[in-house]
Amino acid sequence: MAEIERESMDYDVVIVGAGPAGLSAAIRLKELDADLDVVVLEKGSEVGAHILSGAVLDPIGLDALFPDWKERGAPVTVPVKEDNFYFLGEQGKVRFPNWLTPPLMNNHGKYIVSMGNVCRWLAEQAEGLGVEIFPGMACSELVWGDDGSVKGVIAGEFGRNADGTPGPNYEPGMELRGKYVFLAEGVRGHLSKQVMAKFDLSEGRDPQKFGIGMKEVWEIDPAKHREGTVTHTMGWPLNGNGGGGSFIYHAENNQIFIGFVVHLNYENPHLYPYMEFQRFKHHPIVAELLEGGKRVAYGARAISEGGYQSIPQVAFPGGVLLGCSAGLVNVPRIKGNHNAMMSGIEAAKAAVEAIKAGRAGDVLAEYDTALHSGEIAKDLKRVRNVKPLWSHYGATLATALGGFDMWVANLTGWNPLGTLHHEKTDAAHTGRARDYPKIDYPKPDGKLSFDRLTNVAFSFTNHEESQPCHLRLTDPDVPVKVNLPDYAEPAQRYCPAGVYEVVEEAGQDPKFVINFQNCVHCKTCDIKDPSQNITWVAPQGGDGPNYPNM
Structure with a gap:
């Protein structure tokens, strides 16, 4: 195939991802030097379309960017008023006293927010400072320099056929080059994976650990709504099958954000994280809250959980890793947005000083040092065990x-x-199917609990079906020949969107089917596949979920 010719645009800093980390970096860059050319590329159809978080927000990042964020009208208006933590049995609950929890776990002074709406607001502030933001622009490749450094990205490629060849309406996209490239793709971004592998950024660090977080937005009976109430639970229904827990946040307008997290180091391949979430909603304290209400949105995403021990080197020749691309979630606090924002601020500071000094394309070691020794490190070190x-x-x-x-x-x-250390990856924790019992899950009732495909419709997910599948199999035979006999092909269960299925018809060999149109971009398959045979890459821009206010 002939080499594709692309137009090129030059910037001072190219940022991949319009989440809290990428937007905070863009804002601070322009605050420090208004003359810098800064561009933010977002694969979602709009800023916020791919943002999913609990979320109880620690406002330290907002305070650092805009001390007057309240006056500016930030959508951060529901302060936490009540904090509850329960251990659940199948029918009952035991409340954990607040006075027993360390002060860092206290949510007072924090806010219940939709991070999708917070990011939409941050984008408005960034554009007001002169940042260029291009939604619907997936970054498909890195641009490498002759010296091996990252020089930019290829963004906005559209119209490939299913076999990867250019179609009749093919658009080659553009090369966007920068003195530095900031990767703020979120958890398990495919460009971040490439630079981590090429530059061995995780050498000497523990394996990164992950969870799968699933969330629904419900409108509930106003008589049951307690704006500002935060509830977390552990225990049932997971019990001994795996680690995890739930959150229920009472937001504004009689809405609650309800979600369930399953740690992906579970061993029993028969575990079905999505159905654990659906079963959880039938616990008496949850069912009573939801009855008479209606679900209005659903989504899922992976969460980085490795903590301080798993943070890679975050600076590489030509760029840096920000936010969840670096794995900055504080697991016991169930918070990462504040650290994501602070990482963007620190990276911006390092880049501005480097550019002023006439540097470009080198390693921003100052950022790596600041992240591993500053406030982010302080936040994560205390909870590292x-x-x-x-x-x-x-x-x-x-x-x-x-x-x-x-x-x-x-x-x-x-x-x-x-x-204490993490010994192996979540994929390596997966046990053989024959060594673990199957788990019987009740059928969803269609009122409190729902089947996956019905719920995926509430993520408003859409993919152009003629494009190449963005879920790449290294070996197409592995799912049926290895994963099915050894692990009962867990992709059928760990995917929260019903992307993967094994079709068995009489007289024919089993067939592994990938329904990539359903994908909500959670990246769980890239993480948990026991054979590490699935690689998630970005589909064309604008595809995927369209979350309203996750």
Whole structure:
């Protein structure tokens, strides 16, 4: 095939991803130097379309960007008024006293928000400062320099046929080149994976760990709505089958954000995270809240959970990793947006100083140092043992040991348990199907619980069907020849959107089918596939979910 010719545009900084990290970086770049040329490329159809988070927001990032964010009209208007934490049994609950939790776990002074709407607002502020923002522009490739550094990205490629060849309406996209490229793709971004592998950025770090978070937005009976109430639970329905828990946040306008997180290091391949979420909604305390209400939106995404031990080197020749691309979630606080925003601010500061000094395309080591030793590190170091304790000892013992470790760290800055480590990837934790019992899940009732395909319709997901499948199999035989006999092909269950199925017809060999049109871009398959045979790449721009206010 002849080499594709593309037009090129030059910027000072190219940012991939209009999430909290990328937009915060863009804003701070222009605040520090209004003359910089800054562009933000977003694969969603609009800013916020692919943003999904709980979310209870720690406003420190907003405070750093705009001390007057309230006066500016930021959609951050529901302060937390009540904090509840429960251990659930199948029918009952036990409340964990707030006074036993370390102060860092306190949500007072935080806000219940839609991060999709927060990002839409941040985009408006960025554009007001002169940042160029292009939604619907997926970045398909990195542009490499002769010296091996990242020089830019290829964005806006449309119209390839299913076999990858250019179709009749093919648009080659453009090369957008920058002195520095900021990758703020979120969890498990495919460009971030490439630079991490090429530059061995995770050398000496623990494997990154992940969870799958599923969320629904409900409008409930106003008589049951308690704006500003935050509730978290552990225990049932997962019990011993895996780690995880739930959140219920009472937002504005009689809406609640309800979600369920399953840690992806579970061993039993028969576990069905989506159905654990649906079953959870039938617990008496949840069912009573939801009855008489209606679900208005659904979505899912992976969450980075490795913590401080798993943060890679975040600067590489020509660019940096921001936010969830670097894995900055504070697991016990269930918060990462504040660290994402702070990472963007720190990267912007380093890039501005480098550009003023006449540098370009080198390693912004100042950013790496700031992230690993500054406020983000302080936030994550204190809680670094919570996730490995959970992995090694289960929820009950881990809660006690983790609470003790966090209390001492909060009071003294010292973790008595030292630094515990993650031993292997979530994919490697997956056990053989024959060694674990199947799990019987009740059928969704269509009122409180729903089948996956019905719920995916509430993510407003759409993909152009003639394009290449963006879920790439390294070996197309592995799903049927390896994963099916050894692991009962868990892709059928760990995907929260029903993308993967094994079709078995009489007299024919089983067939592995990928319904990529359903994909909500959560990246769970890229993480959990036990054979590491699936690679998620970005489909053409504008495709995927269209979340209203996740």
